[in-house]
Amino acid sequence: MKLHYTNTNNKNKPYIPSHTPTNTSRVLSECDVQTSFYDNDPDMKSVKENFDRQTSQRFEEYEERLMKNRKKCKEHCDKDIQKIILKDKMEKSLAEKVEIGCLKCGCGLGGVAAGVGIIGAVAVKEWTKAALLAAEKEALVEGTAEATKAGFDFGIQYIITEIKNQLKIYSIASSPLDKVITAETLNNPKQLIESLNIQYTDLCVTNGYKLEESLCSMAGEDHLQAISFIDRHINNIVGYAKQSADAHTSKITSETILKLTETKNAAVESTSVTCNTAIIASVVAILIIVLVMVITYLILRYRRKKKMKKKQQYTKLLKE
Template identity: 35%
Template sequence: MCACGLGGGVAPVWSLVSCLWYEKWSQYIIAKVLEEAIDDSNEAGIAKAIEGLGSLHELGKLVGDNWSNIVTPETYSNPNLPSSALQWVNITMCYNESNENVLFCNAIQQTRQNVFVPASKVAADADEAGKIAYSATEKSELLKTASATNALSTAIISSVLSIIVIVLVMVIIYLILRYRRKKKMNKKLQYTKLLNQ
């Protein structure tokens, strides 16, 4: 009786619980992979934007370590970022009393097109670097987790197949016993008919 309850009641429930757990675990892994890919994408995009902006007319020397105020994960791929960064530097550096950065201020004010056109290309380059980093990280992380999820799916498939085999064996045994019982009952009926005659 106990074995019948174990085979018929616990195993299907365990299979269901395993499938649900596997699905939740897969969702968690995919969320972690996407989160890591987004982080790597932001890092690569910000680094490319800072590198591009820093090379524009010695802008890197003027801004120093204040890049975190200008280039953020939300703004590194914005086409208006370089213009706003240059305007921020222009306002903070050129319109004060000391006016230490005369060369930069003159370059910005005299050749706006020479500065702002390359600056808008910086955002496109940063966006492209972010996309490349995103796809590379996503592929590498999914390949790392594929073996783990593959092993789990193999275990789940094998457990489901074993349950199906057990059920088939039980059905076959039931049919054999039923056939034997029917055969016995037919023999008994024949004996009773013979005795009654």
């Protein structure tokens, strides 16, 4: 039943009350809402059927388009997800390789730094000991050689000076004394004695005795006495020269060895300090590289995790 409001304003009454106001009232009325004026109308029935058919068809087409769009969207989302997953795997693999490489490199260099710091210091210390021993040996050999040479020079100069002072001889066979007298003379003066005997014979015997010649006047006219004179004086001079040379050699040897030892030890110590400085610098440089590698590893790891978290959230949203 259908309810209606009906205005009941009756103006067609036979009389009009003089003082009675006109009231307008609304009441509900019931009617049959199931019944329609067009239920039995063929045209309206055809229109309704046509409307229902078109509406149903449009709803079906809409559902098909909706399903098709959903399918396309799902396929597109799946492709995007696969691309994201593949790209993520590649980036993850590359990032992991870089991280592992940085970590391995840092660990390896850390071990190298420790090895260089420990083994290098020990090696330099042992090398310093060996170098100091070698320097002492070299200083001993070089010092002895220099002192021996200085002793021979001192002895030769002593012989030359004494021959000039005692025998007044300034040359032998027209050669200066420093050309005739050598280091061999200190050990074997016979050659010098023979040379002076020959010179005495030439000056004092062959061409006649010459008193103005110093060798003739000092050795005498008798040939045998002259030979004995030359032999005795030369042996005495060479003997004193040898003693003086030995004393001078001993004195020079200790001084020279000490000086050379100090010089060589200073060179070894300087080299040792340089090596230690180089080792320390190398260790510091390696440690800095290790620190950079570790920091790089931590940064890459943090960025990768942050990026992975964002991608997981994005993938989750796409799946939803």
